[in-house]
Each structure stands twice: as structure tokens, then as C-alpha cells.
Amino acid sequence: MQTDYRTIKKHFEKSMANYNKNAIVQDLTAQKMIEELVKISSDFDNILELGSGTGLLTEKIAKNLKFHNFYANDLIEKSQIYVEKYIPNARFFRGNALKIKPNVKMDLIISNAMFQWFDNFEKAITAIKNSIDSSGLLVFSSFLPNNFKQIREITGLTLNYKTEEEIKNTLKDLGFNILYCEKFSKDMEFKTPLELLAHLKNTGVNSLSEKTWTITKIREFCEKYSQKYPTPILTYCPIIFIAQLQG
Numbered sequence: 001m002q003t004d005y006r007t008i009k010k011h012f013e014k015s016m017a018n019y020n021k022n023a024i025v026q027d028l029t030a031q032k033m034i035e036e037l038v039k040i041s042s043d044f045d046n047i048l049e050l051g052s053g054t055g056l057l058t059e060k061i062a063k064n065l066k067f068h069n070f071y072a073n074d075l076i077e078k079s080q081i082y083v084e085k086y087i088p089n090a091r092f093f094r095g096n097a098l099k100i101k102p103n104v105k106m107d108l109i110i111s112n113a114m115f116q117w118f119d120n121f122e123k124a125i126t127a128i129k130n131s132i133d134s135s136g137l138l139v140f141s142s143f144l145p146n147n148f149k150q151i152r153e154i155t156g157l158t159l160n161y162k163t164e165e166e167i168k169n170t171l172k173d174l175g176f177n178i179l180y181c182e183k184f185s186k187d188m189e190f191k192t193p194l195e196l197l198a199h200l201k202n203t204g205v206n207s208l209s210e211k212t213w214t215i216t217k218i219r220e221f222c223e224k225y226s227q228k229y230p231t232p233i234l235t236y237c238p239i240i241f242i243a244q245l246q247g
């Protein structure tokens with residue numbers, strides 16, 4: 001599926017008010033990334049966070065890292081308000097992370113639950129690498145091909161998820177040394193398939209489809225889901241990387 005930034009922006013913008021209380025797995029990956037990062041370094045000159053959203057990761061950065069300058073980016077303008085709640089003097093770049101042009105090199109570029117939206121991962125990392133200082137760190141979480149496997153099985157909708165090997169190879173080919181990698185799987189349980197759909201909506205993930213679902217389509221989904229999975233579950237398969245550009 002080709003990434004449509006307008007759809008992603010529209011869905012995430014709508015989910016912002018409910019995102020933090022629903023984004024359980026995204027909160028876990030943000031927490032794990034910071035925990036592992038501080039074991040390597042917690043003191044930076046210039047940090048850039050890509051896809052800052054409602055500031056779930058920004059808050060943890062503010063609490064756990066030291067830095068001189070903090071830059072944030074998101075497709076959504078409103079993200080700036082969330083970021084400034086935690087880091088008032090942050091500089092914000094609105095727009096596609098691959099198009100922004102910071103005028104300094106970063107010693108840390110960090111991003112939680114966003115890189116899975118890139119449809120050309122290698123091209124994306126090549127663009128991001130341009131803003132990393134020599135020996136700088138790239139820290140991110142993304143998702144593996146079995147993420148939301150139940151949705152893929154029932155609707156055929158999925159993102160172009162990269163495998164662990166593909167991500168590792170791209171990072172190595174582009175001159176990164178992988179300092180840390182961790183993957184895990186987490187099943188979230190819901191009372192009904194409808195509640196599961198609401199969870200996807202509240203975390204902005206309904207961007208998997210560009211069209212708004214009709215009532216008939218929702219009913220069809222719920223019926224198919226109940227037949228296949230008597231207990232509604234949704235499997236998340238996140239992966240975390242800490243990589244260092246070889247200077």
C-alpha cells in the first residue's frame with residue numbers, strides 16, 4: 001500500500017484527544033527506547049524527534065535526557081502544542097520528516113511508532129542520515145510484518161512492514177552500527193470487535209484504509225472477526241533499534 005500522507009495526517013489528527021490513553025504499546029516502546037538509550041548516553045547537544053504526535057515520547061525525553069537544543073517534527077501542526085508542554089523552547093518543523101531541513105546536524109534523532117509508515121525504508125533512512133552528525137545516534141521503534149495480523153487476515157489491509165533482517169541490512173548498508181535491538185509481541189484483548197476497531201481509530205491506525213468505513217463494512221468486519229477469533233485480540237509486534245552512524 002502506498003503511503004498517503006494526507007490520510008495519515010487526517011487520521012492521527014482526529015485521534016489526538018484519545019491517543020495517550022489508548023496507545024499502550026506505543027507507550028511501552030517509548031519507555032523501553034529511553035531506558036536502553038540512557039545506558040548508552042543521556043547527554044546530547046542537538047536532539048531531533050520525528051513524528052512527535054501528542055508528545056508521548058517527548059515527555060520521557062524531557063524527563064530523562066539532557067540536551068542543549070530540541071527539535072521536533074510532525075505532519076500535524078497541533079503536535080507543536082503538545083511538544084511545548086514538555087519542552088517549551090523546542091523548535092518545531094511541520095511537515096514530512098523526509099523533507100525538513102534542519103540547519104544543524106543532530107547527535108540524536110529519535111522516533112517512536114512512525115517509521116512503519118515509510119513505504120521506501122531505505123530512501124527514508126538515507127534522507128534522515130543527512131541530518132545526523134558523525135557518530136550520532138538513530139533511535140527508533142517500528143513494527144514487524146506480523147503486526148495486526150488479525151486485521152490483515154480479515155481485511156487484507158496492511159502496511160509495507162520490513163522484517164528485522166531487512167531493517168538491520170539497510171542500517172548496516174547505510175553505515176550504521178547497531179548497538180541495540182529488541183523485539184516483542186503483545187496481544188491486546190477487547191470485549192468486542194467493535195471495541196477493537198475503536199482502539200485502532202483512537203490510535204490513528206485506521207489510516208490503513210483511505211476510505212471511511214460504512215456501517216455495512218463495519219458489520220461485515222465484526223462478523224468475520226467473531227467467526228475467526230471468538231476472543232477479540234489484536235497482536236502488536238514492535239521492534240526497537242539504537243544505531244550509531246560510523247564517523
Ligand SMILES: C[S@@+](CC[C@H](N)C(=O)[O-])C[C@H]1O[C@@H](n2cnc3c(N)ncnc32)[C@H](O)[C@@H]1O
Pocket residue numbers: 008009012023026030050051052053054055056057058073074075076079095096097098111112113114117203204
Ligand atoms: C503513532 S503516532 C506516534 C506519535 C509519538 N511519536 C508517540 O510516541 O506516541 C505517529 C505520528 O507520526 C506522524 N507521522 C507519520 N508519518 C510522518 C512523516 N512522514 N513525517 C512526519 N510525521 C509523520 C503522525 O502524524 C503521528 O503524529
